[in-house]
Amino acid sequence: MAKDKEFVKDITLQSEDFSRWYIDVITKADLMDYAPVRGCIVFKPDGYELWEACQRELDRRFKATGHRNAYFPLLIPESFFQKEKEHVEGFNPELPWVTQVGDDALEERLAVRPTSETIFGYMYSQWIQSYRDLPVLINQWANVVRWEKRTLPFLRTSEFLWQEGHTAHATQEEAMQETEKMLDVYTDFVENELAIPVIKGRKTPSEKFPGAVATYSIEAMMKDGKALQAGTSHFLGDNFARSFDIKFLDKDNERKFAFTTSWGMTTRIIGALIMVHGDDRGLQLPPRIAPTQVMVIPIGPAKARERVLTAAQEILATLASTGIRIKMDDRDDVSPGWKFNEYELRGIPIRLEVGPRDLDQSQAILVRRDTSEKIPVPLANLKEIVQSLLDDIQSSMLANARAFQRDHSKTVHSVAELLQVVRSEHGFALAGWCGDDACEAHIKTETGATSRNIPFDPPEHVSTCVVCNQEANHTVWFARAY
């Protein structure tokens, strides 16, 4: 352990102070910087690249499920919010308003969007006439603003980036299917690309989106045992259709309200990536999402430099031609050791070392970020080995995260036990719940944990409410949450 500490001197140990570790890592890995406006950050290139990678993979999935991208305005008339009561009450405390242009007051205040259900609703009411116009399947990539009281880089910032899908359907069933389908899309993305295992489920009424009939979420466990809602999908019923008059003439010649959905994933997912996989040396990026998968580090004294560089260039070109995202750091003003630490901090999955000694044996050294294992590989086999190593790292990261989640999850039968699990053992607690808001609120007050969701597929069903001991109508995951 003392030796590990030698690797990177500038990062607080996770075990010492997880919050400080997190701030240290995102800062030293150069992912972001604080902006001059409260709660706002700059996504620096290395951080933004992670978002771009997420965008690429999500967008591919949205298109494959029939969605198209569009862009709706940043500013939303105040009157739009008034149309949906729960919605306005839910968001009002954190809305920034544009009230004036130049020296003149606006006739109607404009909100900087916190989400776009209202403006989508309004436009959909204009666009939809007939059942033949349905479904409407639109996604937008955008920034939104929510003036949060307490901010944390990536996880909760005043302005954040996200995608929001908004769809309209002829029937309730179809809208429900869409809601579930997109939750599955998120799950597929988060588990297979980000190697983060998630729990799929439905939010309790107190945790649902303002204006939704039902909210579904995927919840992930961070290394400090806290939960992070990684994505949400909402079944809005005909609530917004009624508020915004989204009606269509059906086959039976009757005017009916459409059923709508919305679903979103945000830049907070970058925080999840960091807090699920990161360790005391820094970031650890799953190969599939890593903007750079392999970093080549040429090594050797000046006399061998040309020979090593030529060989390294060749390796770089060969691997790049197979689609591996690979870069080389051939700076000669920093030592190899410095580079080793640097790219471990930045989470690059594989380091490829080449030096004169390797070239004499026609080999290179591969070093895994996840296990630190050093693997000599004949140059002739590099392509195949690197590719299979990337796959192996990906699946082993998911397996590790899954094991961690499992080991920190426990079924509880009393509030005291729940408290123990979420606060002392730093994990998730599965508990029965009668369905009463008061019991849920009691847990929050007593333990600081909130209901995360009612899992579709719980490891077991609990028959009595953890608070009142009445019959449990639901089995719920509770955890402290970001």
Add this chain to the structure above:
RNA sequence: CGGAGUUUAGCGCAGCUUGGUAGCGCGCCUGCCUUGGGAGCAGGAGGUCACAGGUUCGAAUCCUGUAACUCCGACCA
């Protein structure tokens, strides 16, 4: 939004109690030398001490206010 803490060079910090010419380590620049886990030597650059007021002959230091950040609570993706 409440409670606590922090703010001095790019980063990490000392100096403040007891006011008197701005310091250290790392990083940065130049040169030499080096390269298989954050090398070495020599020389050098870099600061309206968070911001705004006040006290004082004189303020990084004392007083008042403001802001940002961190942690803890209430609200949220």
